[in-house]
Amino acid sequence: MNQLARRWKREWPLHFMVVPALIFLVLFSYIPMAGVLMAFQKYIPTKGLFGSPMVGLKHFKYLLDYPDIGRIVFNTLYIATMKIIAGLAVPITIAILLNELRQEWMKRAFQTMVYLPHFLSWVLLSGIIIDVLSPSTGIINQILSLFGAKPIFFLGDNKWFPYVMVITDVWKEFGFGTIIYLAALTNINPSLYEAAEIDGAGRWKQTLNVTLPGMMPIIVLMLTLNIGNVLNAGFDQIFNLYSPQVYESGDVIDTFVYRMGIEQAQYGFATAVGLLKSVVSFILISVSYVMAYRFANYRIF
């Protein structure tokens, strides 16, 4: 008891500092977690969480029979996986190319330009993308028509839509992604390059045998941490760029939850879909963090 009191006397300011943030977390993160109870209810807003009747697994059974669900899950995984792969490959390549520049100011100037889209919201970028890709006045289709091609409705055509999502997402994020790889590149021991040069390795051989192995730990780490994202196809982007005619190729879990829950007010059903997604994501993220810890000794804090 005495020991506890002494410890409290020593540590109370530290507890005190955590409390404000903790209150916010309880209110806006932990209470909503308890709200997943709605997934098992016929939720009636006037009766609230405790007064609404329980319906068991009804919403989950309904989901299994929902005609479009397979397509929605496929779209989510397809778009998200392509984004993860391209989102690794492009920044790594660009970081290596940027690192070949010997003048610091040039490196920094290029970096400043390629970061730009990262800082703009998907609302603004979607406004720009809709304008640029427009089949009638868009600049891309004007250029294509110079070569005699027919105008392509990139955002209204199921053949194009998923790839437009991947390309525009990579365009927005690759510049920012190079930061972490450039930092890894500057940490590679220069004597390794000298040794390779003495052994007669050219620049290309050096890249293959020194640069890439030197970057391997960070590449593996980023890939692992991204596993948790395979259910995140990018709500902000898709919501602002899709339309009913591309639901077939572009409707994903998050947009579906939004339409069911907010637009159609099927609260219980939308919560059930969201809960399934949260649980699967939780398992994937936990596994990826454990793997990152085991293989790369990565700790979050």
Added chain:
Amino acid sequence: MKKSFGRRLFLGCNLVFLTLLSLMCLMPILHILSISFSSGSAASAGKVLLWPVEFTPAAYQNVFGKPEYLRAFWVTIQRVVLGTAISMFLTILTAYPLSKETHQFGMRTFYAWIFVFTILFNGGLIPWYMTIKAVGLIDSIWALVLPGAVQVFNIILLLNFYRNLPKELEESSRIDGAGHFTTLWKIYAPLSLPALATTGLFTIVWHWNSWFDGMILMNHPDHYPLQTFLQSIIIKMDLRFLKSQDIELMQKLSDRTSKAAQIFVAAFPILVIYPVLQRFFIKGIVMGSVKE
């Protein structure tokens, strides 16, 4: 040492490639800027590339004369100022105890997991919305500020930064009789300027760019922040905002120039601040992710 022909060829190609790549990132924004300064007829005829055609600031006069746009802009400024102040205060305060070792702060790991768990799992959209509604924040500026006030990633970034500061600093200030609060405000906070600039920039940009919370938490369009307002008129093309005199004006201006001007005005503050803070955030990200 003289460079070989192949090496020089590579460096030349690399420079050309990187230049094209950077232009690809800049061009869409320059294109929009040119459209916004062009005449309505030139824009709808698709004559504008990267330079204004028949230069006119009419679209901007229209934007700044629109009370809805200015009101939304004001809501955004409020949420950026309030939101960043509250978030930064909580980040600085919370990262300090969580950066302690277990022998200094017994419950550190327990608290840390409570914070980290919220990035691993969440209740989903509907329970989140229902909670905010139950708290009574719908249609209030606080709905845009309070639910996102604790930014766990920023806390982690800052606590890793604190942990890399020399231990002797804290020890000597404790020996001088300073308590935890004094140590935090007088020693830790001033020394973490790069990390604070980074997290501050991220918070400002996050608030500036947020639109989804405004869309579902504000019932009345008068309370929309700028990005939500733009989302509703540019993407959803909500006609509630169009008045008859607007439609008349449209014929002179064209929808395209007006949209372009509104997009550019909303992007402008970001274009101004991010290059200034660039050297901070690179340092902050790299140092915040390094652990001993």
